[in-house]
Amino acid sequence: MISRRALVGGFLAGGVGMASAAVVGNQPAGRSIFSQGLNGEPGPLAIPDMLSGTVEDGVRVFDLNMQKGISHFFDNADTRTLGINGSYLGPALKMRAGETVRINVSNNIGETSTLHWHGLHLPARADGGPHQTIANGNTWSPQFEVRQNAAMFWYHSHMVPRTGPQVYQGLAGLIFVEDEHSGNIGLPGEYGVDDIPLVLQDRRFGRDGSLEYMSAMQDRMMGMKGDRLLVNGTINPYFVARSDSLRLRILNGSNSRIYQLAFSDGRSFVQTGSDGGLLPVPVRMNSIILAPGERIDIVVDLSDGRHVTLQSTTPSLGAAGGGGMMGGGMMGGIMGALMGERADFDVLDIRPDAGRRRAVVLPERLLNLAAPDPANAVRTRRFVLGMGMMMMGGGEMSINGRPMDMSRIDEVVRVGTEEVWVIENPTMLPHPFHIHDVQFRIIDINGRPPAPGEAGLKDTVLIAPGGRVRLLLSFKDYSDPDSPYMYHCHNLEHEDAGMMGQFTVVS
Numbered sequence: 001m002i003s004r005r006a007l008v009g010g011f012l013a014g015g016v017g018m019a020s021a022a023v024v025g026n027q028p029a030g031r032s033i034f035s036q037g038l039n040g041e042p043g044p045l046a047i048p049d050m051l052s053g054t055v056e057d058g059v060r061v062f063d064l065n066m067q068k069g070i071s072h073f074f075d076n077a078d079t080r081t082l083g084i085n086g087s088y089l090g091p092a093l094k095m096r097a098g099e100t101v102r103i104n105v106s107n108n109i110g111e112t113s114t115l116h117w118h119g120l121h122l123p124a125r126a127d128g129g130p131h132q133t134i135a136n137g138n139t140w141s142p143q144f145e146v147r148q149n150a151a152m153f154w155y156h157s158h159m160v161p162r163t164g165p166q167v168y169q170g171l172a173g174l175i176f177v178e179d180e181h182s183g184n185i186g187l188p189g190e191y192g193v194d195d196i197p198l199v200l201q202d203r204r205f206g207r208d209g210s211l212e213y214m215s216a217m218q219d220r221m222m223g224m225k226g227d228r229l230l231v232n233g234t235i236n237p238y239f240v241a242r243s244d245s246l247r248l249r250i251l252n253g254s255n256s257r258i259y260q261l262a263f264s265d266g267r268s269f270v271q272t273g274s275d276g277g278l279l280p281v282p283v284r285m286n287s288i289i290l291a292p293g294e295r296i297d298i299v300v301d302l303s304d305g306r307h308v309t310l311q312s313t314t315p316s317l318g319a320a321g322g323g324g325m326m327g328g329g330m331m332g333g334i335m336g337a338l339m340g341e342r343a344d345f346d347v348l349d350i351r352p353d354a355g356r357r358r359a360v361v362l363p364e365r366l367l368n369l370a371a372p373d374p375a376n377a378v379r380t381r382r383f384v385l386g387m388g389m390m391m392m393g394g395g396e397m398s399i400n401g402r403p404m405d406m407s408r409i410d411e412v413v414r415v416g417t418e419e420v421w422v423i424e425n426p427t428m429l430p431h432p433f434h435i436h437d438v439q440f441r442i443i444d445i446n447g448r449p450p451a452p453g454e455a456g457l458k459d460t461v462l463i464a465p466g467g468r469v470r471l472l473l474s475f476k477d478y479s480d481p482d483s484p485y486m487y488h489c490h491n492l493e494h495e496d497a498g499m500m501g502q503f504t505v506v507s
């Protein structure tokens with residue numbers, strides 16, 4: 001349970017730090033008394049190692065070890081963390097569509113865990129969800145065929161009900177899938193040079209540099225939010241750009257924070273991809289919202305040679321933008337600030353180098369993708385998100401009135417069919433809804449077609465308070481009556497509190 005000292009400390013710290021950030025605007029966050037004395041000078045952005053594995057009998061094999069570690073986020077403090085083949089986060093895994101991969105996952109973190117391949121279409125037994133637990137000291141070796149479009153996916157712990165704390169401590173990493181098409185459409189593609197992954201994770205630290213989890217009273221209901229931002233595990237990162245076209249593949253790997261991303265000088269950028277692949281056409285924009293679990297693929301032009309900073313603010317999403325359940329308006333804004341909900345961050349300081357590679361000309365079309373047509377859907381299922389009486393400090397998070405139960409299959413889907421899933425959010429908070437097994441298409445959001453940036457392949461969709469989203473899902477293959485897939489809110493504290501359900505695909 002949460003100690004009284006931690007409760008009081010957490011609340012005060014969030015209040016002092018965030019209130020000033022909210023008033024001053026785009027100040028780097030992290031001036032709370034929690035982080036006083038922690039020295040996080042700008043440092044070069046860490047780029048996760050990219051593993052290609054080894055090919056054994058035609059199978060690409062990766063070895064992952066979940067382990068404990070000590071991280072140096074700050075110059076003057078050690079932080080106990082969890083990582084995969086390292087002290088915090090894990091390596092990026094490179095796979096090719098059509099090949100078979102095997103991943104040997106060893107768990108040495110001292111407690112049971114799982115490793116889930118978020119966004120990948122694979123048999124439920126290989127999914128790494130809550131049923132594929134790996135006891136401490138054991139190894140789990142799923143093998144599956146890569147049936148994806150080229151995109152950036154990710155892996156993370158999915159241990160019920162400990163996903164929140166395990167991911168928070170560092171159990172996550174990236175997966176890059178390439179296909180025949182992706183290498184020759186003219187997008188920047190040299191990993192670590194002009195094709196850069198950014199894993200965004202807000203964290204709260206104690207004065208000694210330790211990670212603080214659920215130390216403030218609002219964390220349970222709102223989800224865990226921090227006042228410092230880690231990008232690939234780096235505090236205050238900068239990146240020296242050696243090309244005029246910089247491709248950024250951004251994952252919101254945070255437990256609960258939603259970011260609104262834009263560049264400091266307001267310059268536009270082009271979105272080329274979403275969760276599960278390329279968009280039909282590139283979409284030019286000035287800012288974009290990214291919810292936990294979601295990924296975007298964007299290209300920014302640096303031909304003017306100016307320093308520019310990718311920044312994030314807190315989006316206003318209906319009633320929950322400011323104060324969440326405290327209501328909107330001035331009061332909501334102040335309460336939101338006090339509760340640590342609002343924070344502005346510098347995400348990445350981009351420093352164009354001399355002698356850069358010339359800008360690429362982006363293709364006009366990226367992927368053939370017909371608009372989603374629900375005409376062939378055989379049924380419609382409705383999912384209503386619920387937060388019980390969390391406001392009163394009790395109750396459980398739920399979907400259709402039922403909190404997650406590992407022994408209950410909520411929905412049974414027939415393989416070879418298409419379905420429409422309607423997700424409704426009558427709560428006062430936004431929820432990023434994620435579905436395992438398939439990449440879906442958004443039919444409409446509150447009755448309107450999705451924005452062009454949301455018209456591609458998705459596995460996670462943000463549902464604003466009062467919102468209603470219709471999705472089209474196609475369950476082409478992989479039936480198994482005994483192993484369920486999950487659907488859930490990707491706010492990890494909501495997920496751990498029960499906002500999750502299970503479905504099987506049967507023949």
Ligand code: C2O
Binds near residue numbers: 116488
């Ligand atoms: Cu990213 Cu069910 O998970």
Ligand code: CU
Binds near residue numbers: 116434436
């Ligand atoms: Cu997933």
Ligand code: CU
Binds near residue numbers: 430431432494495499
């Ligand atoms: Cu939620």
